Amino acid sequence: MTSPSRHVTSAPTLTDGVVVLDGLRPDDAPCLVACYDAAVAWAWFDARPMTLERAHRDVANSAAKWRRGSLFRRFAIRRPGSPDLAGTLQLHPKPAEGSVLDIWLCPTSRGQGVGKRAARLALAYGFDEMAVAWVEVEVRPENVASRALAIAVGFEPIEGQWRQLHHKGPFIEPYRLTVERWRALEAGA
């Protein structure tokens, strides 16, 4: 992956004037605990409880990845004026110059356009700064909000590509947005 920002060592601050993406900080840890949605987490990962200790570890791991120049890039999602974290998102590197985008909003921040704004900031960063060729989101069939968000920002389903995330894990439907389609949508916006 040819990456103009491969050597960044901390999260940049990205904003559209309404939503801000920047790095997770130690004082976000209590919010990460408060935002934890056990039902959604269970569906995706495992049933480990979110504790303050685990949240601090997550924050430290995220900062360490930025420092190492990893292409796994996690951002805090914030709303200026609110002291609380609105959510987090991450871009996971994938082979063949792609990335997978995960977004997780705190329940009180959902359904207000924050996810769409945060996704668009992350997509602009992925395509412009990380030079990825495509970004995918992995949608669980019953996750209506996740699918709606993907379609709203321009992702298209990859037909016939349902996959299992891990052994006995849930099936997901991948949606993809290529850099060419992103640029065309931006030009028409």
Ligand SMILES: CC(C)(COP(=O)(O)OP(=O)(O)OC[C@H]1O[C@@H](n2cnc3c(N)ncnc32)[C@H](O)[C@@H]1OP(=O)(O)O)[C@@H](O)C(=O)NCCC(=O)NCCS
């Ligand atoms: C999925 C999620 C990120 C969406 O973010 P959000 O801020 O709630 O979504 P937005 O308010 O920005 O809405 C984006 C679009 O989806 C639609 N939408 C949002 N929630 C919806 C719902 N529950 N049902 C139907 N449509 C919905 C909106 O109308 C909007 O479409 P439009 O622009 O065409 O009007 C958020 O709900 C969330 O964090 N859910 C829990 C974690 C999760 O499931 N993450 C996805 C894993 S990849």
